[in-house]
Amino acid sequence: MRLMWEYTMRQKKLLFFNFICVFGFILIELGLPTLLAKMIDVGVRNKDWEYVKVMGLWMVVITAIGLTLHILLTYVGARLNTAIIIDIRDDMFEKMQGFSHQEYEKLGVSSLITRTTNDAYQVMMFLGMLLKTGFLTPMMFTASLYLIMRESVSLSKFVFMAIPLLLIGVIVLARLSEPLSKLQQKNLDKLNMILRENLSGLRVVRAFVNEDFQEKRFKKVNENYASSSTRLFSLVAAAQPAFYFLFNIIMVLVIWFGSKQIELGTLEVGKLLSFIEYVFHALFSFMLFASVFMMYPRAAVSAQRIQEVLDTSSSIVEPEEGVIETSTHGVLEFKNVTFAYPGATESPVIRDVSFTANPGETVAFIGSTGSGKSTLIQLIPRFYDTTKGEVLIDGVNVKDYKLADLRAKIGYIPQKALLFTGTIRDNLRFGKLDATEEDFLYAAEVAQATEFISQKEHGFDEMLSEGGSNFSGGQKQRLAIARAIIRRPDIYVFDDSFSALDYKTDATLRQRLKKETTDATVLIVAQRISTIMHADKIIVLNEGDVVGSGTHQELLKNCGIYYDIAASQLSKEELA
Incomplete structure (x- = not known):
């Protein structure tokens, strides 16, 4: 919860507007039953139709204001929720950019992707519900209980009898759902790992005709994920009918005993109708809050996984006053x-x-x-x-x-010539962001890439697919070399960067590099x-x-x- 609170407090203005909308919406929602009670007990009972019209107009005005506030509440909540998740994902990405290889090996690349996408999404879903109903429901519940006690102390006992049962149900559900949420997220990590491995190694899978093996492997993990998800969702799904059952029993008891009191003349019809509305708001608010509370274990698990990334310190520590x-x-x-x-x-x-x-x-x-x-x-x-x-x-x-x-x-050319989705020009700019056209041409000429680039329809603006898969291994290596050459570093590091080149291109490239790197x-x-x-x-x-x-x-x-x-x-x- 600390993570969500810290990021929510960054958006204080939106949080303030969210609170104002919630407070106004509660006043409107609870004001309508009060006006209805007066319309019936004063206007209808005394056949004062002018009074009825005035109360009716006030109810229309209040309903319009309530609708406006509800729209604003939804809009502000969405803006606030989106801003929080953007901050979380930006901070996670920035943190991961500073990780050394050791942290990536410890946490796992697939797990980091899951944390940035699915875990952030789970937190977003929870915050969306929390900002829309988390503030609304406690205030609505408290105000409704006060009005229930004010209207009829004798009937309010049925509501207070139900509250402990509802609380026990919510706590039990939260305890049972937390371990299932952790298991679900771990299974999702494994699912993403296998999917990532299979897609990146698809050629190897096909070359060894192991599609069936990979399908069985994926199916097993997918079934484990489906099993943990089914158990979790079934648990949550069972809660709503149970709450509604208890809700309906209370409403039946209130109407039954309220009717008896009307018959005895100790309660007016309008007050019973407003009392029913207050009970509805109180119990429905509790149910909504219970829904938020039941979502919390899943969000808490995701928040812990995000927090783990943000709290992980890189083993590569940069000195504050480092040499420049x-x-x-x-x-x-x-x-x-x-x-x-x-x-x-x-x-x-x-x-x-x-x-x-x-x-x-x-x-x-x-x-x-x-x-x-x-x-x-x-x-x-x-x-x-x-x-x-x-x-x-x-x-x-x-x-x-x-x-x-x-x-x-340093101009580092890795063993695997990794290129990024985008144009050839975009990839070369990784070496020098402000590179000119002359820089591109020179680097390509030194890296022996000019010939195949000129044969492309769009030249330096030719698009590379993910990982540069639409280029040959030798072409990717030459582009990776050009990317290093364009920055003209003091030290060139070639990590088996000529392995995909034919002997002629290798020899020509090394001769040209010797002149470039004097x-x-x-x-x-x-x-x-x-x-x-x-x-x-x-x-x-x-x-x-x-x-x-x-x-x-x-x-x-x-x-x-x-x-x-x-x-x-x-x-x-x-x-x-």
């Missing part, structure tokens, strides 16, 4: 760097790695799968922090930089010897340890692991 600029540019140094994933400190991924890379140099990393190559270079832009040792850029520990300024020094530091992770054999320094990794360092020719002589990799890819003449 340095006198040198592009000098990279690893000093005895060891890294282990959280919870696995006994099994470091890389151990005691040290090397220096200067502007104009190309340093390459090679090794078997799982040797720690990609993990090592992800320490440079602080996707992870070192467990021991230091990573220095221009003589400053990367932990001492402002993150934006640190990453502005004043920059270049780091290359690769599996192909041909991609890195001309590097100034090659670092060979094996199970997280540096087992060789030097030029191509030096490593062929001095490093057995490097020689074995080279021998599997090069001819005997090339090895000589």
